[in-house]
């Protein structure tokens with residue numbers, strides 16, 4: 198018997214630091230950690246102690262014998278990871294092992310007479326919360342946590358799909374730091390709006406910007422601003438009751454929806470649109486969204502990939518979840534022989550192989566989706582959007598590809614083509630990457646300013662990727678503090694509290 202890691206793993210590596218026999222890989226020191234979709238337990242070395250399951254913030258670790266339905270596949274996925282030569286540990290581990298990786302212990306580098314730093318963290322998404330956590334657990338710092346929204350959590354609160362309750366639990370592990378005695382929480386306060394970057398800097402030893410990537414990328418095709426065309430992130434935010442998205446923002450009366458892009462956000466939107474609303478009832482979905490999904494008529498969601506299945510951006514774990522969605526059929530549109538060949542010829546470890554057991558069908562777009570039977574998600578690869586067509590509102594999406602051009606009739610078009618940062622007030626910004634230029638988290642040319650998360654790395658990686666990123670940034674900040682490189686604040690903590698009270702929402 199062994200434990201296995203399942204779908205909701207967000208690769209934060211918490212389990213790695215508690216495993217007594219080092220049988221969870223890749224670890225943050227291993228090269229594969231940068232690109233892995235999830236971590237894996239070696240069933241041959243696992244001693245079944247359960248420490249990883251206790252430590253996991255998103256309940257992703259389960260005993261193999263408790264896996265049910267589609268989860269059973271994860272026993273194979275975990276074991277298969279260790280069957281490839283490059284992942285097999287050179288020396289089988291016979292515990293115990295003492296990891297040199299784990300939560301950073303910065304207190305080692307701080308001199309004993311080091312006074313508490315006053316650090317502002319802008320943004321309460323995963324990146325900001327991992328940074329705050331490192332500061333609170335490992336230094337005597339006082340932390341001002343700021344968010345422009347009235348509720349903390351960033352994309353864990355307003356991005357993670359409501360039907361992923363285990364992933365939402367990551368928010369609970371962050372929430373305990375919001376009420377930490379050394380935290381001053383300022384919600385509904387925008388930096389660059391209610392308070393300026395200079396004011397923030399003047400009242401703190403250092404400021405960490407964890408403001409995420411706030412802009413959904415655009416398609417740059419005619420018609421994308423038509424009513425009925427929106428960002429998939431906005432749709433998911435609507436499902437999560439985001440205060441900036443009106444309850445009547447989405448009309449789901451069309452029978453077909455096109456989602457452009459095939460990353461995990463595209464799959465989240467597709468899954469929510471075709472799920473049985475009854476199954477969503479016990480989730481934290483907003484009441485207005487559930488009501489509209491119940492009233493709505495969506496029968497089919499077309500997920501458009503401009504490249505082939507070997508280049509799909511979704512993770513295998515999220516695709517696997519779709520395959521087991523009750524009452525929903527998955528189809529690959531067989532419009533171009535190159536798609537079928539890419540799937541048939543894919544080696545087991547290639548991305549396209551995950552579609553081998555998915556039915557292929559040449560879809561006739563002149564016909565409406567079938568009104569009864571299972572709802573469908575259709576993957577159409579090698580097809581780029583050329584126009585969002587319509588008059589008053591969206592009528593179709595015109596796509597071009599190797600097999601020619603076609604209009605796919607649809608009443609709603611969602612673009613899920615990634616995100617980019619917007620320039621944070623008072624900081625330098627690289628327009629080409631949509632990030633703030635930095636050196637290991639230190640903002641270029643701005644002593645005392647740091648970045649972490651998507652505004653530092655660009656909009657990729659799940660929740661856990663921000664943990665390692667935060668460790669690097671907080672490490673740089675503390676090195677600068679010890680070396681005397683931080684500017685001295687001119688305003689007191691009390692003065693900032695007064696300012697925040699006056700300027701907040």
Ligand SMILES: Cc1cc2nc3c(=O)[nH]c(=O)nc-3n(C[C@H](O)[C@H](O)[C@H](O)COP(=O)(O)OP(=O)(O)OC[C@H]3O[C@@H](n4cnc5c(N)ncnc54)[C@H](O)[C@@H]3O)c2cc1C
Pocket residue numbers: 206207319320321322323324325343344345346349350351352353355356357358361364386387388389407408409410411430433462465649650651652657658659660661663
């Ligand atoms: C729709 C969606 C679903 C996702 N689902 C998953 C999932 O299921 N599992 C997973 O592992 N990963 C998921 N991710 C990825 C994950 O959410 C990101 O890795 C993570 O949120 C990035 O963290 P961040 O802190 O950099 O940004 P964010 O989470 O965006 O946090 C940024 C915070 O900064 C605040 N802010 C911005 N500007 C200002 C300002 N000027 N003043 C004050 N506050 C400001 C924002 O309000 C926000 O709270 C998802 C991403 C998206 C887009």
Ligand SMILES: NC(=O)c1ccc[n+]([C@@H]2O[C@H](COP(=O)([O-])OP(=O)(O)OC[C@H]3O[C@@H](n4cnc5c(N)ncnc54)[C@H](OP(=O)(O)O)[C@@H]3O)[C@@H](O)[C@H]2O)c1
Pocket residue numbers: 415416457458459460461462463465502503504508509510511512515581582613614615616656657658659
């Ligand atoms: N459940 C989860 O764990 C979860 C859920 C949501 C998000 N996330 C994470 O959050 C990050 C962001 O996800 P995301 O889905 O927003 O972005 P993403 O993974 O970067 O995917 C973007 C998709 O859009 C396509 N695209 C880009 N520009 C396009 C254009 N002009 N026309 C057509 N297609 C275009 C890309 O195709 P090309 O490859 O051809 O560029 C890609 O398929 C990812 O790391 C993701 O894993 C995780």
Ligand code: SF4
Pocket residue numbers: 202205206207208209210211212213236252253254255256257258661
């Ligand atoms: S979410 Fe973190 S703790 Fe849980 S299995 Fe994945 S890496 Fe391990």
Ligand code: SF4
Pocket residue numbers: 200215216217218219220221238242243244245246247248249250
């Ligand atoms: S059950 Fe124990 S031995 Fe097995 S992977 Fe988890 S922590 Fe390691």
